[in-house]
Structure formats: C-alpha cells, structure tokens
Amino acid sequence: MASYKQLTAQLEKLHKEVAAARDKEVAQAIADIKQKITEYDLTAEELGFANTRTVARKAPSVAKYRNPKTGETWSGRGRSPAWLAGKNRDRFLIEV
Incomplete structure (x- = not known):
C-alpha cells in the first residue's frame, strides 16, 4: 500500500495533468468557436450575449x-x- 506522502505526490501530479489538459482543451474550444463565429458572421446578439456589459436601469x-x-x-x-x-x-x- 502506498504511503500518505506517495499518494499526495500522485494527487499533485494528477492535479497538474488535469489543469494542463483543461487548458489545452479550452484553447481548442475557443479556437473552434472563433472559427465558427467568423465562418457564419455571427454577432453577440445572435449568440445571446447582448447587453452583458450594460445593465438595464x-x-x-x-x-x-x-x-x-x-x-x-x-x-x-x-x-x-x-x-x-x-x-x-x-x-x-x-x-x-
């Protein structure tokens, strides 16, 4: 059976791997989304992001x-x- 120190080291390594995999997948997803926006000439309003920075008062x-x-x-x-x-x-x- 692995010791506590070994398990925490494995856990830390897994956390780093998860973060790296997420960063890579997010970057790819953003690139795909940007490509689709350009391809279809989409606007923020069409995507449902209208008035996200301005608050209706x-x-x-x-x-x-x-x-x-x-x-x-x-x-x-x-x-x-x-x-x-x-x-x-x-x-x-x-x-x-």
Whole structure:
C-alpha cells in the first residue's frame, strides 16, 4: 500500500495533468468557436450575449406627492414618508 506522502505526490501530479489538459482543451474550444463565429458572421446578439456589459436601469420614478412646506416629493413607491403618514394623500397629489 502506498504511503500518505506517495499518494499526495500522485494527487499533485494528477492535479497538474488535469489543469494542463483543461487548458489545452479550452484553447481548442475557443479556437473552434472563433472559427465558427467568423465562418457564419455571427454577432453577440445572435449568440445571446447582448447587453452583458450594460445593465438595464429603470427610469427614475415620477413624483406623485409633494410636501407643500418643504417641497419634498414622493413617488408613491416604497415606505410612505413621515410627512404623509396618517394624512389624506389626495391633498398632496401633484397635478399633472
């Protein structure tokens, strides 16, 4: 039976072999993919990679309520502000 040191040495050798084999196969896969992209003139959008670097952001919320004393506004989303708590919201609606 192999000793612990022998087994760990074998394991380390196998890890290195696995990493080398993966690097070689990944390089070949990338070359194949690049060749197909060129051959078929594919775009990132066609491959499903559109907008991967840009994050779609929501437009800012439009204010629906205004505090006449301070001018502070609230869109109606999220927690109600303290200045509006317990009051009739219709009085604070912004006319559009």
